Amino acid sequence: MKRIVVVGTQWGDEGKGKITDFLAQKADVVVRYQGGNNAGHTVVFDGKKHSLHLLPSGILNPKIQNVMANGMVINPKAFVEEIDKIESFNLMISERAHIVLPYHLELDKAYEHFKGNEKIGTTHKGIGPAYTDKAARLGLRVSTFIREDRFKTKLAELIKVKNQELRKLGAPRIDFEDLYNEYIVYAKRMAPYVGDTSLYLNQAIEADKNILFEGAQGVLLCLDHGTYPYVTSSSPTASSVPLNTGIAPWLVDGAIGVTKAYTTRVGEGPMPSEILGDLADHIRKVGNEFGTTTGRPRRIGWLDTVVLRHTKRTSGLSYLAVTLLDVLSGIDELKIAISYDLNGKEIDYIPAEIEDFMACKPNYITMPGWKEDITQVKSFDDLPVAAQNYMNKLNELVGVPLAIFSVGPDRNQTILVKEIF
Ligand code: IMP
16 A cells, blocks of 8 residues: 555544554655644654654654645644754645634633533644634635735634634633734744645655555544544544545545554543443553643543444544553453443444433453563564454454554554555
């Protein structure tokens, strides 16, 4: 495959950054296609840890052309903070991407407050309100943002509407002059990287380049196919790549679905296979399951294959990459959810109605665990038999072959089972 999408198969935080970083060794181009700085992952490069939220995972490798495509929403302040930490890089930003402004962050907080007990638990990065403005034709695109006069005129119009909204919600108003004076500086920093990324990507495809499309969040957080309303505001599916990058659907060769060997979720909303108590605390501690963007403790659950089959159907998955397998070492018995019980009926899908999804009780199979430390294994055959059986069962239940698994945070703890790039 020459053009591969890296898809999060669960509720985000599956280790996509690590898999992208691993596959990027063979990539010419790495593309972020949706979301904004609500995402987050750590890339270790030359012994230094880098936290990335907005920039594509290939940004630390000067041989890679990185692209922030039209489907993204970009916070210019966060952008400048991130690029300032990196010495040299190759980056192109779509002129059709949308800008996240301070009033989006205020609106995000205000909507969450308004929702009270039904809050989504967003990252408060203004992502939802920025996409809302895009759909309402009240957005600011990168192309306008980097043109000084047009930015000023457009911002003056937009801020009137936004301040009315903020006032109604009891949120602080934003001062036009302050905002303009601060953001025009960011616009000038962003301008040299801006271009027509669809044109560029189509040329790269014609030149037969290896391209990695890096999803943020996971399919269960997809605005259309996720657990609405407890979702983000974009689509992390492989099927959103053509629209969000400006290439033809048939030019995407396949998708690698990244899944944890268990499940996590951060933020509110149902998670049928959730585990509470000591075992959850143990997995959270061993797996360091705390959000990269917000620091929130992640909720922990057993592996849920109804979720993975849903992702396979709605996004498309050619291969699986299983991460954090080492975290399960030392647990006597491992459960895998194979279907749900909904009001006495066995189902193998995710109900659209959130009340129904909340009522779903998982049906589990139980597999024996393994005691051995597996952080040094170099091949599938090195794994204890119980770990091999667990992985084989996972592949069988999802019906997607395994290409990669990982047993620790380092790049050399990532094991390639099948060459895909
Ligand atoms: P938003 O994307 O900030 O609007 O948040 C909507 C939901 O998506 C919340 O449940 C967040 O916790 C979740 N979310 C957003 N980005 C990520 C991510 O990168 N990893 C995991 N959850 C995320």
